[in-house]
Amino acid sequence: MAVQPEGTPCWADAMFSDVEGAKSFYGDVLGWTFGEASSEYGNYTQAYADGKAVAAVVPPMPGQEGQSAWCLYLASPDVHATAQKITVNGGEVLMKPMQVGDFGSMLIARDPSGVVFGVWQAGVHEGFEAKAVPGAYCWAEIFTRRPEKSDAFFPAVFGYGAKQLDDGAIDFRLFDLGEEPVLGRMKMTDEFPPEVPPYLNVYFTVADCDAAVAKATERGAILRFGPMGSPFGRFAALSDPQGAPFSVIDIRTTEGAMPETIDVS
Template sequence: MKLDKPVTGGPCWTELGTNDLEAAKRFYTELFGWRPETDARQEAGGYTIAHLGDAAVAALAPLYQESQPVAWNVSFAVRDADATAREITEAGGTVLVGPMDVFDVGRFAVSVDPTGAAFQLWQARSFPGAGLFNAPGSLGWVELMTRAPEQARAFYPSVFGWSVNASEHYTQWGLDGADFGGMVTMDDKFPPEVPPHWLPYFAVADVDTAASTTTSAGGTALMEPTSLQGGRRIAVLRDPQGAMFGVYRSPDED
């Protein structure tokens, strides 16, 4: 990811909704070296922020509704959540939750794009989002998995102003020349029950070790560690509770 801090329109935060918060804390602490801190306020509902050093890097939270899947979610920074929510609806998306205030830290909404992938909006007040990107254990890339790529290419630039850098094999999203994510077309290799979704990728020091740690803890390697053109190595994993996420290492991190 060429972004190194939250910027308007770009990914600013990722959070896990899980059915076993304590197990998730243990798993990700072992995997990424996170230091989780759970908000003690009853109204926070167990919301837990994971840190690397002093930097907040991600969140873990219990499932708040029976229909909520165990999954990682990606938030995009906006100046005005209410205005962006209206733009989402006008562009063919759906707003599921909010916009609503989260204490004094920001304003939040959950939306679904026209292809069926859920994502979140974050209008920062006292909390801007992640304090670290691209370092081991922190967010470094976001990827949209969808069965309707042309709809996605029309929707996201209209709502967020993203650039589209599309090749024959892959589409990358960017802002002002800084690419931060991509898009994969879900083909027959994806089981029909897997919905369109946003997948966060976390930087790691060693992709193979991250995959081994995941499987040893009861998780799954959905895509085994793979080297890509240009030297990047990636894997797609599933944690013991069923949430999917990616890990990667870039050659310039050697």
């Protein structure tokens, strides 16, 4: 796998107080299998879809117990340089650049609107071994109440181009690298309770959206939105039994015409 362009979503992981419960839930809903926990790295445990590494779960470090959430990592050729750009552009580095053995280097940051994300400089671990196949990462969207903050920050740090959806009903933007869309940005409306913080919503691919939702809710997940058809696939938003938001999408079942966009780079 070639080194991924700066700003490409390249990995996702989540902290769970009940790791075994998370493994059981996602194993059932997404068909994941799991490797051995790495005691050297805080019992970090990789998840696999059809033998390909697609995500990881880990127990919280002491003092970091709290709401479970998925963290999306964006590729960087130099995490130290990215950390500087984050700070210069009004973001906050929550976890300073850290070497993770020969796997690579990472940091955790927050954009000026409150969205938490990771940055990954690949070593031997280059990131997702599969995308857009059942069980694997497919897409992600920044959900924020202050879109103007995110809209300025992410292109400044990662060099994204931007296209705004030409639709007065919703405030949605696409960030791209060249012609390749890599992230969405959605303005959070009043439908989101005030206690829900801004976040990065990660979409995992499934073969059948409705079946995945049925399995997830049977296992204790809460359905937040959908299932709904779209030109990109049939999708639904959920919170897992430990409160981590995520979405599932069947990209083979599409509906309607692709929306018009306006270049706002």
